[in-house]
Amino acid sequence: MRARQAIYGFLLLACCVAWTAALAAGTETQAAAAGKVHSSAEAQLLAVLNLAQKGDYDSAINDLSDLIEARPNFRLAQLVYGELMVARTGRSIDPAISEKMRDQRDALLDEAKSRWAHRVSAATDGKVPDVILQLSPEYDHVVVVDLSNNRLYLFENEQGVPRLLSDFYTTIGRGGAGKQVEGDMRTPIGIYHITRYIDDNRLPEIYGVGALPVNYPNALDRLHGRTGYGIWLHGVPRTTYSRTPRASEGCVVIANDDFESIREQVTIGKTPVIMTTGLNWVSAAEVEQQRSDMLAAIESWRHSWQAIDTKSYLAYYAPSFISDKGLDKEDFAIEKKRINATKTKIEVDLSDISIMRYPGEDRMMKVMFNQAYTSNNYHAEDRKVQYWRQSDDGDWQIVLETEQD
Template sequence: MLPLLDHNASIAATRAPLQTGCVLTLPAQCCRSLCIALVALFALTCFFATTPSHAKSKNRTSQRASHNLPNPDKLLAGIYMDLATGQLRAALNKADKLVEAYPKFHLAHLVRGDLLMMHAHPIRTFGAAPNHTSTNKLEELRAEAMVRLKTLHYKPDPNLYPRAFLQLREGHRYVVLVDTKKSRLFVYKNRGDKLSLLNHYYISQGKLGVHKTREGDQKTPIGIYRITSRIPGAKLPDFYGTGALPLNYPNDWEKVLGRGGSGIWLHGMPSESFSRPPLASDGCVALTNPDMADLASTLDIYKTLVVISDDVEMVNETVLKKDRVFANSLLEKWRRDMEYGNRTYLLKHYSTQFRSNTNEDLSTWFDKQHPAHAKSTSTYTVRNLSLLRYPGYENMIAAAFNLDVRHGSVTSQTRRFQLWTKEGAHWKIVYENTIKDFL
């Protein structure tokens, strides 16, 4: 348990009557100090205090309503607004309710302690209240506050879309985008050729950042994954909170690259904590338990794609459509050359750096897949196409599709996965495999 604040002393101080004549509206100088010292604190998960209608979560409301708990986002937003107008008593009342409802929310206790001190004098630093027994934990909370502060005024633009998702097959009802720079997880609903934002959550990631390469490096991987199962909290140690959604790390491409490790999950928080600092996990993506419950109740297991990126780019519909058309043109040229059956033309689509899932080089793999004596008299059809920009690379496109090959009255069906990368002025396939995964 994090010994951040003497909670008993704090509670006693709160219940004690205020001194007669105590001024509860703050002078301008105090408010300025307050904004410098505490604005990060009150940002927290409420930075969407006025959430656009398209991003509201019915799940979140129902989850907390069933437990008769106040919404922490609204309380934190209220504290921030009360302080902005110098209403210290109102802010303290909300902080009391927040701590009472979420006694393990250590950051809320820190807020409350600072509010109590402000009855006596202005404070100029976050965590100014006494009895903080761990300097390291205080610094972690400061880091969390600053991460949340950076997105305080961020409002999702309904006319911008994540560039990672160029095209999604019909079966992908939802997709998840983890923005490690913002320490936030975004859930989008697939509405044909457009995505709409459903919800967003603060997350904690690997202690040592991102770009996981080996077991135990305490980093969060960057890549494209799918949710493989749902594990309820009752079947897990307390550390994972309300439950977990395991990811298929390492994916096939990462295995080719020799990346190690396993057990990368989306999961909740241990009962001793409501929230964790932005860099606190061993590589997993951790959410608060209420948020994790919302997430798990929304997503389709096995059919939900999860993109974890440290360089999220939002673009308008024109740019997205242009990217989509270009990616489709690459695949169409490949399909035509497959159908034509000319090995020389087909080979030009592949990179000399190509590696198969069994680590074969291009020459070995290509000869097996396309024997020199084979002649094509078949018709090739591509359908159920998904196109994504692969994170962590400046120019890489992932394509997953059904390939129907019709020869006479017989049609064979496979699902293919390709990675296209830009080499000089040309795009080449660096990886290809037949897959069973829902991608």
């Protein structure tokens, strides 16, 4: 009994009970049924925790010994091993440990809690994250980082719908989520894209096997006055397998093996990276309804522009609208009225439309598409990024429009 009491504090009893109940019922997470890939080291650790919860310390310790031999730098596994050894004797962890050691242990326990909570989380099979409404063919994959739960998801674009391929434990900034100013040690909330790949040979050891920088601050961040730079997705020093949940200066950090898995799937200059707090999994039908509503608004905006109905066209721009040239709604309207007065014909074709719900903002969508504009005296093809917000009366309006995000 004392052994169980000693280990339950570490194993986070509530989580363990939920997972064991699922096992007893002969169920499996639907995400696993969908073929989702986890880090093998994490899967081994979770299996050990399950054995320990059942009181099978000998098997747990033997399996953990194999894991530590393969991953000697996995500090959480080392901690679990030590506490399992103590628990098997029926003793409690020495309460007289130093404050520094206690802080380190608490940080590792937070890592264990994060990994375990994900393992027992609700199943997601047949559901999709509501942050992704539509993906154009140009995006093979999408990275979504749930900052609140220290989880990175890799999705494949399957005919415009995200299909979950894999997910990994991740570390975020010491200041938490929601970057505002340089030096606040926070990880930004928003939608970005990977700008380049920096290989191991060009990086200090702290970044591990490589880095994938993202384009923070984007146009919306700059509009809100957010500052800072150097937000990367990167690996860990080879002296450790993973870092504790909040340990970076704002970057998203994952195990080196996991980083390599993701790097092989991303496209430089293309792959979106959505950083959010919490991930809402909904039915495909619910997303389809939201997607249809958004596409209808985009089409009405396009049609009014093409019809040279300047009044209707400008109604799609919010009073707070700012253009990529820095024009507010009033100056933008003057400019558009002047231009449209010279037009006898306008054709606007949109292609490769992607729609994503913008995290951290109230009722906002980020829309990206290729635009071909032809009039009686001008032709241009551009890449457009628009930020749409739904008003209190339910109408969608553009608050920011840019060609370079």
